[in-house]
Each structure stands twice: as structure tokens, then as C-alpha cells.
Amino acid sequence: MNQQRLHAIWYGSQPPGLGLVLLSWLFRLLSWLRRLCYRLGLLRQGKLPVPVVVVGNITAGGTGKTPTVHWLWQRLSEAGLKVGVVSRGTGGRGSLRSVHPQDDPCEVGDEPLLLARRGVAPIMVGRDRLAAARKLCEQQPLDLILSDDGLQHYRLPRQFEILLLDGLRGLGNGRLLPAGPLREPPSRLRQADAVISNSAHVPGVMANLMTLMAGDLRSVAEPERRQKLEDWQGRRVHAVAGIGNPERFFLGLERLGLDVVRHPFDDHHDFVAEDLAFAEPLPVVMTEKDAVKCQAFARPDWYYLPVNASFSAAFAEHLLHELQHLDPAERKKVFL
DSSP states (O other): OOHHHHHHHHHSSOOOOHHHHHHHHHHHHHHHHHHHHHHHTSSOOOOOSSOEEEEEOSBSSOSSHHHHHHHHHHHHHHTTOOEEEEEOOTTSOOOOEEOOTTSOHHHHOHHHHHHHHTTOOOEEEOSOHHHHHHHHHHHSOOSEEEEESOTTOTTSOOSEEEEEEETTTTTTTSOBTTTSSBSSOGGGGGGOSEEEEESSOOTTOOOEEEEEEEOOEEESSOTTOEEOGGGGTTOEEEEEEOSSOHHHHHHHHHHTTOEEEEEEOOTTOOOOGGGGOOSSOOOEEEEHHHHHHHGGGOOTTEEEEOEEEEOOHHHHHHHHHHHTTOOTTSOOOTTO
């Protein structure tokens, strides 16, 4: 079943059908059994010498985790902490390795490379986030580790969980995968230390609001070359998005005054030049995550739109205070 039809079921009025419902109940059972194994000690969390903050979600698709990780790394580093980042490196090979700005996205994944090109370091990727975190700690002294995603990666110990929601789509039809978008039941929200909603509040959910602030358009081929958004008011463009919720990107461009021709792709799509060979000769505007995969074959009229997370001053101050006083010995038992 393709992603477009699944989204119509998850976030629209189309019923999932008996087959998807049965698979969803099987998924729920297996998830419950896995958590029970951790509770009984049959499976165990690892140990790390520094606190871990997990930035994740309970829905499939994007919710703004990577901009949040960048904001946290930047603010905590400014406060004097030595902060590392671990990620699965989705879109890459999944092998354990450090990430550097010159790396190939096919090797390390698009989101870790995006962070590295924004100056975030050190970053370690790998399918086993616990192994990645241990490798980081071996390489250099750290005060804290941020995990980009990994909420359900229970082997990774954590002292603090930040759970993000898509404010536009919420929890969808409220069903677990594959009949709905949920990786875990909505009750999981109560176990998180901070719940953040991206762009809009989700009805019935107590959450802090995050907004994504757009910067100048940047050339995909030469990121130092910029264009002011106000100079593009009313301009018709091909909008390209291979992210969890492409419609969010398209609507954002329209709110910024652009005339958008939509080109949605699957999340973490591995772009080739032919994907962007459109008949109508218009400039292309894409997400920053997609740009790191298109730079090698980018044309001069291809641009990306960087976005940065923003929070209320009160919430930002409270969150940063909490994260600076975590104790690695007090591990959070989220599987109870």
C-alpha cells in the first residue's frame, strides 16, 4: 500500500479495513510484550556515564525533531555543556560512524548530515543508538547526549524525554500502525517529561507550542548564496519535499507568499536529477533535508528553505534548566 493511501486512512475519513485493523492489534500486542520483557528484566537498558535526552514522537513521520535537536544542542552548548548527538541515520547505511559536513548522505543519512553542516558536533550514527552513545563517550568527554529520535529504542537509557506532535495532523485516527500513524498508544504521552506541539495545539493534549521560523532561501549548489523571501512574493515555484508531512512545507511556502506547484515524495527519498526534471521551467524550492541529497547535481535555480525551532521564553528557560541538572544515575523506566 502506497504512502498516499495510508495517509488518507490515517488522517482522513477512509476506514482502514479488517486486514490493517488485525495487523494493528498484532503490533499493539508485540509492543506490549516487548515492554513487559523490559519490566521483568528479560531485556535490559544499557548504562552510560552521562545523561541522555531523547527527542522523539509516537507517530510515524516528521514532527520537527531535527530542528528541536539543533536548538537544544545550540542552547546547551552556549550554556557551557559539551553535548553529543546520536541518530539512527535513516537514509544511510546504518553502520556505526561519526558524521562530518563533507560526508555522503547515502552513508550517514540526511538528518545527521543536515545537523553536521549546521555546525553540530560530535554526531554518531548507527542502528544501535546505545552503541553509538557509548562510542561518543569513548571518543571525548561529554556532559550530555541528545538522541534524534529513538523514543521506542528502550535499550538506550534516558533521563529525559521530549515528545513532539504534529499540530496539524495530531494523532490521526488514533490507531496503531499500520491501521493508524501511532507507534505507541496515546497513553505514552503521560510518560514524557515534555510534550511539544509543532505549529498548532492538538485538541485534548497539554503541550508546549513550537514554531518553525523560516530563514533566507539558500542555493542548493552554493549555500552561501542567499535570496530574501520578500523578493519572491507571488513567484511561481516547483516545491519539492521528501519529508514525513510534505503538505506542511507546501502550506508554509504559500503562507510566505509563494505560488506553489506541489511535488511530494516519500520521507527520506533518495533523489536523483531526473526526479526534478520538471516540464515547466520554474525555480525549485525544497527542504533543507532534501537539499543535502541534491547538492551534487543541483542547478543554479534550486534553493532550499532553512527553518529554526522557536519556543516561548518561559518554556525555553524551564527546559534548559531541567536539562542542565540531570543525573545519569537516575534512569527513566519508560516501560513500566
